[in-house]
Amino acid sequence: MSTGAVGRAYPRLEGPAKVTGTARYAVEYPMDGVTYGWAVPSAVVRGRITRIDTTEALASPGVLAVVHHGNAPRMAPGPQPELRLLQEPTVHYRGQYVAVVVATTLEAAREGARLVRIDYDSGPHSTVLTEDHPGLYKPDQVNPSYPTDTAEGDFDAGYAAAPVRVDVTYRTPAYHNNPMEPHATTAQWHDGRLLVHDSTQGATPVRATLAELFELPPESIRVVAEHVGGGFGSKGYAKASVVLAALAARHVERPVKLALTRQQLFGPVGYRTPTIQRIRLAADTDGRLTAICHDAIGQTSTIREFAEQTAVYTRSMYAAPHRRTTHRLVRLDVPTPFWMRAPGECPGAYALESAMDELAIAVGIDPVELRVRNDTAVDPDQGRPFTSRNLVACLREGAERFGWAGRDPSLRSRRDGRWLIGTGVAGSSYPARARPSSATATARPDGSFLVQINATDIGTGARTAIWQVAADALGVPPERVEIRIGDSELPAAALAGGSMGTASWSWAVIRAAQALREKLPDGGPPTGEVTAEADTTEEVGGQPALPRYAYGAQFVEVRVDADTGEVRLNRMLGVFAAGRVVNPTTARSQLIGGMTMGLSMALHEEGLLDERYGDWVNHDLATYHITSCADVESIEAYWLDERDDKLNPAGVKGIGEIGIVGAAAAVANAVHHATGVRIRELPIRLDKLIGVSDLA
Amino acid sequence: MQGGPENATTTDERHSSRVTVEVNGASREVTLDNRTTLLDALREHLDLTGAKKGCDHGQCGSCTVLLDGRRVKSCLVFAVTVDGRSVVTVEGLAGPDELSPLQAAFIAHDAFQCGYCTPGQLCSARGMLDEVARGWPSAVTGDLNTPAELTDAEIRERMAGNLCRCAAYPHIVAAVRETAASS
Numbered sequence: 001m002s003t004g005a006v007g008r009a010y011p012r013l014e015g016p017a018k019v020t021g022t023a024r025y026a027v028e029y030p031m032d033g034v035t036y037g038w039a040v041p042s043a044v045v046r047g048r049i050t051r052i053d054t055t056e057a058l059a060s061p062g063v064l065a066v067v068h069h070g071n072a073p074r075m076a077p078g079p080q081p082e083l084r085l086l087q088e089p090t091v092h093y094r095g096q097y098v099a100v101v102v103a104t105t106l107e108a109a110r111e112g113a114r115l116v117r118i119d120y121d122s123g124p125h126s127t128v129l130t131e132d133h134p135g136l137y138k139p140d141q142v143n144p145s146y147p148t149d150t151a152e153g154d155f156d157a158g159y160a161a162a163p164v165r166v167d168v169t170y171r172t173p174a175y176h177n178n179p180m181e182p183h184a185t186t187a188q189w190h191d192g193r194l195l196v197h198d199s200t201q202g203a204t205p206v207r208a209t210l211a212e213l214f215e216l217p218p219e220s221i222r223v224v225a226e227h228v229g230g231g232f233g234s235k236g237y238a239k240a241s242v243v244l245a246a247l248a249a250r251h252v253e254r255p256v257k258l259a260l261t262r263q264q265l266f267g268p269v270g271y272r273t274p275t276i277q278r279i280r281l282a283a284d285t286d287g288r289l290t291a292i293c294h295d296a297i298g299q300t301s302t303i304r305e306f307a308e309q310t311a312v313y314t315r316s317m318y319a320a321p322h323r324r325t326t327h328r329l330v331r332l333d334v335p336t337p338f339w340m341r342a343p344g345e346c347p348g349a350y351a352l353e354s355a356m357d358e359l360a361i362a363v364g365i366d367p368v369e370l371r372v373r374n375d376t377a378v379d380p381d382q383g384r385p386f387t388s389r390n391l392v393a394c395l396r397e398g399a400e401r402f403g404w405a406g407r408d409p410s411l412r413s414r415r416d417g418r419w420l421i422g423t424g425v426a427g428s429s430y431p432a433r434a435r436p437s438s439a440t441a442t443a444r445p446d447g448s449f450l451v452q453i454n455a456t457d458i459g460t461g462a463r464t465a466i467w468q469v470a471a472d473a474l475g476v477p478p479e480r481v482e483i484r485i486g487d488s489e490l491p492a493a494a495l496a497g498g499s500m501g502t503a504s505w506s507w508a509v510i511r512a513a514q515a516l517r518e519k520l521p522d523g524g525p526p527t528g529e530v531t532a533e534a535d536t537t538e539e540v541g542g543q544p545a546l547p548r549y550a551y552g553a554q555f556v557e558v559r560v561d562a563d564t565g566e567v568r569l570n571r572m573l574g575v576f577a578a579g580r581v582v583n584p585t586t587a588r589s590q591l592i593g594g595m596t597m598g599l600s601m602a603l604h605e606e607g608l609l610d611e612r613y614g615d616w617v618n619h620d621l622a623t624y625h626i627t628s629c630a631d632v633e634s635i636e637a638y639w640l641d642e643r644d645d646k647l648n649p650a651g652v653k654g655i656g657e658i659g660i661v662g663a664a665a666a667v668a669n670a671v672h673h674a675t676g677v678r679i680r681e682l683p684i685r686l687d688k689l690i691g692v693s694d695l696a
Numbered sequence: 697m698q699g700g701p702e703n704a705t706t707t708d709e710r711h712s713s714r715v716t717v718e719v720n721g722a723s724r725e726v727t728l729d730n731r732t733t734l735l736d737a738l739r740e741h742l743d744l745t746g747a748k749k750g751c752d753h754g755q756c757g758s759c760t761v762l763l764d765g766r767r768v769k770s771c772l773v774f775a776v777t778v779d780g781r782s783v784v785t786v787e788g789l790a791g792p793d794e795l796s797p798l799q800a801a802f803i804a805h806d807a808f809q810c811g812y813c814t815p816g817q818l819c820s821a822r823g824m825l826d827e828v829a830r831g832w833p834s835a836v837t838g839d840l841n842t843p844a845e846l847t848d849a850e851i852r853e854r855m856a857g858n859l860c861r862c863a864a865y866p867h868i869v870a871a872v873r874e875t876a877a878s879s
Contacts, residue, residue, distance in 0.1 A: 015803040018811030019795065019818060021746020021786035028745035106740060107731040180750045180758055180812040180861050229748070229812030230861050262751040459810025459862050585806045589864060593809060596863030621755040621859060629865045630856035633848075 005468040005478045006650070009585040012464045013483070014227065014457070023227045026184040026199040027257040034186070035064060037248045037258035038109035039240070040099040040116050041268075042091045045614035046333045047122030049089035049098060057101060057115040062108025064252050066116055068099040073250045075213040075243075082268075082303045082336050083213060083243050091120065092303050093127075093335045094615040095267050097240055100248045102256060125333040127614040129299045131169075131276045135330045136297065142309040142327050143343060149326045150315055150381065155280075158291035158322030162282030164363045170279070170351040171681040174607030174616065175272035176265065176624060177340045179458075181229020183269050184259035187245035194221045198242045199228050201235040202495025203488040204454050209238035210246060218488075226486040228458040232597075233339030235458065236497040239269045266619035270338025271607065273298040273308050275347045279355040282322075287365040289320035289374050294352060297328050301336040305329070308337065309344030313661070314352050316547060317429055319376035333614055339497065341597055342657035345430055346664075350601070350682070353426035353665030357672065361409070367425050367669070368395050368404060368553075379547035387548045387646040390577035391427055394553035394640065398425075398575040401638065402555040411676035419559040420695060421570070422674025428552035428662035432579065432653035433500045436537035437493035439508035441474065441516040447525045449474055449481045451512070454490040455505040460656055461586025462501055468582055469506040469650055473513030491533065499550075499654025502582060506650035507536045546646060550653040552576040554595065554666040560674045562696040565686030567603055567671055571634035572663070577642045579653035587655055591637035594659020599635075600627035601660070602667035606683050713776045719744065720788030728775050734768075735759045737775035738785060746786035746815045750859070757858030760816035760823070761785045767823030786815035789822065797878060798822060801871035809862035817858045821872045824854045825879070846876050 017023035042049075054066040072086035085097050101112035126135070139148055159165065186197040194214065200206045203223035211218040223242075228235065245258035260269070275298050282291035296310035311325035340346070360367035375392050378385050399405065407423060408414070414421040439453040451470040457463040463485055471478035484490060494504040511534035519530050557570040574595050581587045604625040607616045618624045637659065644651060664682060672678045677692050689695060716725045719742060726741050735752075738744040738761070747770055750758035754772040761770045762784040770783075789796045798821055801807070808814040828850070831843040836853045844850055851869045860868065 011803050011806065014811070015808075016795065018808055018814050019786070019799040019802050020790055021744070021815045023811055024745060025748075025812065028739070030743055105729060105732075106736055107729045111731075178861055180756065180810065180859065181748070182750070228810065230810040232861070259749065262753065262755075459808075459812075461809070586809075589806050589809050589862070589867065592866065593863040596865065597861075600863075620753060621751050622753065626859060626861060627863065627865075628856045628859060629868065630852045632863070632865045633852070635866055 003471055003475060003477055005471040006580065006582050010464055010468060010583055012461050012586060013467060014463060025181055025227050025229055026197045027186050027259050029186060029197055031255050034255045034257055035102050035104055035252060036106045036109040037245055037256045038101045038113040039097045039244055039258065039260060039264055040101065040113045041095045041264060042098045043118065044091055044120045044122035045094040045125040045127065047091050047120045049091065049118055050121050051119040052099065053117035056117065057112040060108060060112050060115055062103040062105050063101060063112040064104065065102045066099055066112065067102065067248050067251045072247050076215050078209065078212045080209065080304065083209065083238060083240065085240060085243050086247055093267065093301060093333055094613060095335065097244060097268060100244050100258065102248050102252045125614050127332050127334050127609060128611050129274050129276065129297065129330060129332065131297055133330045136328045139305055139307040139327065139329050142307040142312065146309050146312050151324045153322035155291050155293050155322045155324040159280055159282045159293065162290045163285050164283045166281045166355055166359045166362055168279055168355055168358055168680060170277045170354060172275045172347045172350060173682060174274045174609065175340055175601060175605050176607055177232040177234035177271065178265065178626060179230030179232055179234060182260045182262055182265055183235065183239050183241040185242040185245035186255060186257045187249040188255035189250050192220060194246060196242055196246060197224045199235055200225045201228065201231040201456055201458055201497050203456065203486065204492045205495050206238045206242060207488040210242065213243065214246065223488040224486065225456050228456060231458045232341045233343065233497060234270050236339050236495055262621060263619045266607065266616045267335035270336065272340035272343065272347065273337035275310050277310060277351040279351050281355055281359045283359060283363055285363065287363045287370045287373050289318055291322040292318065292320045293324045295326045296348065299330050299332045299334060299337065301334055302331050304336045306337050310348045313345045313348035313429065315381040316379050316549065317352060317427065318374040319380045323380060341594065341660050342430060345661045349426065349428060349662045350664040353662045354668050357424065357669040366409065368399050371395055371427050382547050384547055387546050388642060388644040389549065389551060390640055390642055391429065391551040394551050394575040394577050397640065398553040398555050398573060401575065402573045404555065411673060418562050420562050420674040421557065421559050422670045422672065423555065423557045424666045424669025424673055426554045426662035426665035426669060428554055428658055429549045430499055430658040430661055432503065432548040432550055432647055433498055434503040434507055434540050434648050435494035435500055436540045437504045437508040438491040438533065438535040439512040440491050440531055440533040441512040442529055442531040443516055443520055443526050444529055445525050445527060447480060449476060450484065451481060451509055452484045452490045453505055453509060454488055454493045455485040455501060456496040457485060458496050460496060460501065460590060461583055462496060462505065464586060465502050465582040466505050466509055470509050470513060473510040474517065499657045502652050503648045503650065503654055506652065507540065507648050508534050510649040511536060548647055550576065550578040550658050552658050552662065554662045556666040556670040558667065558670040558674055560671060560689065560695065565689035565695060567684060569599055569631060569633055572599065573636045574659065575638045575640065576658055577640045578655050578658060579642055579644050579647055580651040581639055582652060588637050590655045591659040592635050594657060595635055595637065595663045596627050596632055598660040598663020599667055601682060602664035603683050715775055715779045717778050718782040720784055730776055732775045733771050734773040734775045734778055735770040738770065744785050744787050748812050748815055750813065757820060758813045758816040760820045760858060762819055762823050765826065767820050786818055789818055798875045801875045805867040805871040807864050807867040807871040809864055813858060813860045817860065817868055820855060820858045825876055848873065
C-alpha cells in the first residue's frame with residue numbers, strides 16, 4: 001500500500017540543520033585534545049626527495065610532528081597506489097602530498113608546513129596531452145569496465161561512400177570538481193581502532209580501503225559522513241585527506257583534523273582529464289547517419305591508470321550501420337584523473353552533440369529533427385531494445401516549451417542592439433545502473449519505524465528520497481519513519497555516484513520493508529522491536545544486462561556581445577526522461593545543478609597548465625572560474641512521466657549526472673548560431689570568439 | 697612522536713591577544729593567536745562551525761558573517777581586529793523558537809543542496825538586503841540617483857560573491873526575492 005510519499009515534493013529533511021549552521025561536516029565535531037594537520041605538497045614534478053629538514057618546523061611553537069616517508073606509519077600496498085602516501089621518497093607529480101605537519105593549532109600547523117625544508121633530485125617531465133604524444137597507448141578497458149574500442153560494419157567504407165560528411169576535432173581542458181567543502185577528515189585512534197569523520201561519497205568503500213591500507217579488520221574502523229559538502233565524483237572512494245589524517249593521528253597518538261586547502265585540491269584528489277576528440281559523421285542527404293566514428297584521447301598518471309570512457313556515449317546514442325569508437329591514453333607526470341560528474345558521457349556528449357549540430361547545418365536539416373531521424377529503439381551497441389527510450393519525447397516537449405518552432409537556422413540572424421542572439425539544442429543520455437546494498441527496517445512498539453542504510457547524502461537529497469521510498473514500502477505516513485544514513489556502522493551500501501544511489505539504496509530499503517511487513521502480519525505495532533534486513537547482492541547481480549538509459553534534451557539561448565565577444569546565457573531549458581521522480585523538489589535542484597555545471601564547462605572552467613612547473617596555475621576560485629549567481633538568468637528543468645518496470649523496484653533511473661550531459665554542446669551550438677563562429681576548444685572565451693572573426 | 701610537551705602550547709603568549717567580541721548577542725572572551733582569522737576563531741575556539749571554510753582566501757563566500765551589521769568574509773578578517781565589535785553568524789539568524797523568514801524561504805525554495813555554502817549565502821543575503829534598504833547601488837544599478845529596486849538582476853549581482861557548486865542559484869534568488877517582498 002503506497003501512501004503517496006514517492007512523487008511528492010517534500011523539503012529536504014536536513015534543511016533546518018543546514019540553514020541554522022548546526023549540520024556538522026567532517027572537521028566540525030568538537031573533541032578533546034584535537035590537533036591539526038597541514039599537508040605539504042611536493043615542489044617538483046618528477047623526482048625523489050633527498051633530504052627533509054624538519055628542524056625549524058619542529059622548533060616552531062605548537063608543532064608536534066612532521067610526518068613524512070622517513071617516519072610515517074607503514075601501510076600495505078593496495079589497489080590505489082596514489083593513496084600510499086608518505087611511504088617512499090618518490091615524487092610522481094607536482095603537488096603530491098609529501099609530508100604532514102601536526103600542531104596544536106591550525107596556525108601553528110600552517111606555519112610549520114612553511115618551515116619544512118625539502119631537497120629533491122628532479123628529472124625531466126611530460127605533463128601536456130597532445131594527439132601525437134609518443135606515449136599514446138591503448139588501455140585494456142575504460143572506466144569502469146567498458147571495452148576500449150568497438151567496431152561494427154565498415155566505418156571507413158561507409159564514411160567514404162556517404163554524400164554528407166563531417167570530420168571535426170574538439171578539445172576540452174582539465175576540469176576540477178571543486179565541491180564547496182574541500183576534502184577533509186578528522187581521524188582518531190583508540191586501542192587500535194580507527195574512527196574517522198570523512199567528507200566522502202561513500203563511507204563503506206572508505207572503510208574497505210582503510211582496512212586494506214592499515215591492515216585492520218573492517219570492524220575496527222568506523223567512517224562517519226553524515227553531512228558532506230558536495231563531491232561531484234571527487235569524493236568517490238577514499239582520498240588523500242583520510243589517509244593523511246589517519247597516518248598523522250596514529251603518529252602523534254592524538255585526534256587529527258586535516259582539511260586540504262582549496263589550492264591543494266587541484267589535481268591530487270582527481271579531476272576530469274583533458275580530452276582531444278575526433279568525430280566523423282556521415283549521412284545521406286535526408287540526414288540519416290550511415291557512419292559514426294569517435295576517437296578519444298585522454299591522459300592518466302604514471303601511478304595508476306584511469307581511462308575516461310569519453311567515446312562510450314557515442315556507442316548507444318544514435319544509430320548507423322557503420323560505427324567505430326576508440327580510446328587512447330598517455331601516461332603523464334600528472335595526478336591521476338578521476339570521476340567528475342558524468343565521467344565519459346559529459347565530455348563525449350559535448351563532442352558528439354556538437355558534431356550533430358555541424359551535421360545538421362551541413363545537410364540542411366533542423367538539429368532537433370536530425371536527432372529525431374536518427375533515434376533508435378534498439379541499442380546499437382548491445383543490439384537489444386532499450387528498456388525505455390524517450391529521447392524523441394524529450395526533444396519534442398523541450399522544443400514546445402522552449403519555443404523552438406520557426407527558428408531561423410541561418411547564422412547571425414538575430415540581433416538586439418549590440419547583442420547577437422542564438423539558440424542551440426543537444427541530446428543527453430546517461431546509463432541507469434544499480435549496485436548491491438543492504439538495509440534494515442525496524443518496527444517499534446510506539447508505531448514508528450527506523451530504517452538504516454549507509455547511504456550518503458552529498459547534497460542530492462538522498463536522505464529525503466530514501467525516507468519517502470521507505471514510507472511507501474512500509475505503507476505508513478513518512479512522519480512515522482526515521483532514517484539513518486552516513487555511517488559505516490549502518491548496513492553496508494553503495495556509494496553516492498554514477499547516478500545510482502537512489503536506485504541502489506531504495507532497492508535494499510524496499511526489500512527490507514517488505515521483509516518487515518511479512519514479520520508483522522497483523523499490521524499493528526509489535527510489543528517489542530522487530531527488525532528485518534535485506535541484502536540485494538544476489539538480486540542486483542542476477543538482473544539481466546539490458547540497455548537502461550535516462551534521456552534528455554537541452555535547449556539554450558545565448559546572447560553574444562558583438563564588440564567584446566562576451567557570452568551571456570539568456571535561458572536554458574532541459575526536459576528529461578529519468579524514470580520515476582521520487583521528490584520533484586530535490587530532483588529539480590539536481591537537474592538544474594547539472595545543467596549549470598555544463599554551462600560552467602562551456603563558458604567558464606579551464607585548468608590552465610604551466611608546462612614549466614607541470615601544474616595548473618589557476619588553482620583557486622579566483623582564477624579557476626565557476627558559474628556564479630550572476631551568470632544564471634533563467635534555467636528550467638522538466639521531466640516526463642516515465643514508467644519503466646525493467647529498472648529496479650523504485651523505478652528510478654538516476655538524475656545526478658544527466659543534467660550536465662549535452663549541456664555544454666547546447667551552449668556551444670547556441671553560440672555558433674548567434675555568431676557563426678564555431679569554437680571547438682572549450683571554454684568558449686571571448687578572446688577566442690573575437691580572435692576568429694570580427695563579430696560586429 | 698616528535699616534538700614534545702614543551703612545544704605543545706596552545707598559543708605563544710608573545711603573539712597572542714585577549715579578544716572580547718559580541719557573538720550572536722552574547723559577549724565572548726577568548727585568547728587568540730594573533731594569526732587567527734575570525735573564521736577560525738568562530739570554528740575552532742567558539743564551537744560555531746556554521747561559518748564554512750571553502751577557500752580561506754575570500755574567493756567563495758562560504759565564510760560570510762555580519763560584522764557590525766555588514767557582511768564580511770570572515771576568512772579575511774583577523775580576529776584581533778574585531779575586539780569590541782559585534783558578529784552575527786548563521787547560528788544567530790533564527791529567533792529563539794523559529795527560523796527567520798530568510799531561512800524558512802531557503803528551505804521552501806530548496807535554495808541549497810549540500811548546504812556547505814548556505815550559511816554564507818544566508819548571512820550574505822541578510823547583509824545585502826540591508827544594503828539595498830540603505831539605497832546602496834550595485835554594478836547593475838542603472839540610475840544611481842534613485843534607490844535601487846530589488847530586481848532579480850540586482851539579487852543575482854549582489855549575491856555573485858557567494859559561490860554554490862551545487863548551483864542552487866535560481867532558488868537562492870527566489871528565496872531572497874520572497875523574503876524581500878514580505879518584509
